[in-house]
Amino acid sequence: EFASFKRTYISLWGSITYVLHAIQNLLDYYGIPLAHVDGKRIADLAQDELTKPSREDLLACITDREKVLPYITIPSNKYSGPKGPEIAAITIQSFIRMCLSRRWYVEECRRIENATIIQTYWRLHLEYKRTKAKIEAHKQQAFASWHKNMADFKQRWPSIKSNRRVEIHINSYSLEEARRLTIEKLTQRENLQISRIFSVKDPNIDVIYVSPFAISQEIVEYYTKVLEIGDIENPASRFTVVYP
Secondary structure, three states: OHHHHHHHOHHHHHHHHHHHHHHHHHHHHOOOOOOOEOHHHHHHHHOOOOOOOOHHHHHHOEOOHHHHHHHHHOHHHHHOOOOHHHHHHHHHHHHHHHHHHHHHHHHHHHHHHHHHHHHHHHHHHHHHHHHHHHHHHHHHHHHHHHHHHHHHHHHHHHHHHOOOEEEEEEOOOOOOHHHHOOOOOHHHHHHHHHHHHHHHHOOOEEEEEEOOOOOOHHHHHHHHHHHHHOOOOOHHHOEEEEOO
16 A cells, blocks of 8 residues: 555655654654554645645644544653653753743843933933033023123212112012021011112102002001101102002
């Protein structure tokens, strides 16, 4: 029968031999002593020379699969064949390599995470230094501009004070916010600076007084009367009280 099978499929014999060797290797791998194959299925499988047959394709060529499958479905059977020790050694080596590779991967991920944290904090530190330098440069520029304006103001003050002008008085305490929050009746204390309206005694000065709160009309009239007693003409038109 084998000779007749070979004569029938002589044109595919090279591919058939390849399939037979693949089936033999599969049987040896699982230590299967005997199996019967279907020549027609082997020939059909050999016609596709471009595709490597899978394990399912090879098992489909075996007619007594019910006897072969128990060897394949039980994992320990693959170590009972003639190449069992070699397969076991390869399996152990593969498992050890997997454990080592996983350990290396976990350690590498940890190192990358730590490096990322360090890089992030370092970038924040550099950005903080750059921002601080920019703020300091802006502050120095503002101070330089302020000193320039003050120098110009001092130089022009003799001519300014001889001309008519409006002074705006904003009463406040030049204290840190933490201290201002602890001062009792802060707005009332700030409003003690209302005496600045007496600057209108200079005929060239009109005053705008910014109060921290609304001042009653009686108090405004009181200060107007005081200014009138001080021989200031039309004091009601010389000062204005506003509040936020």
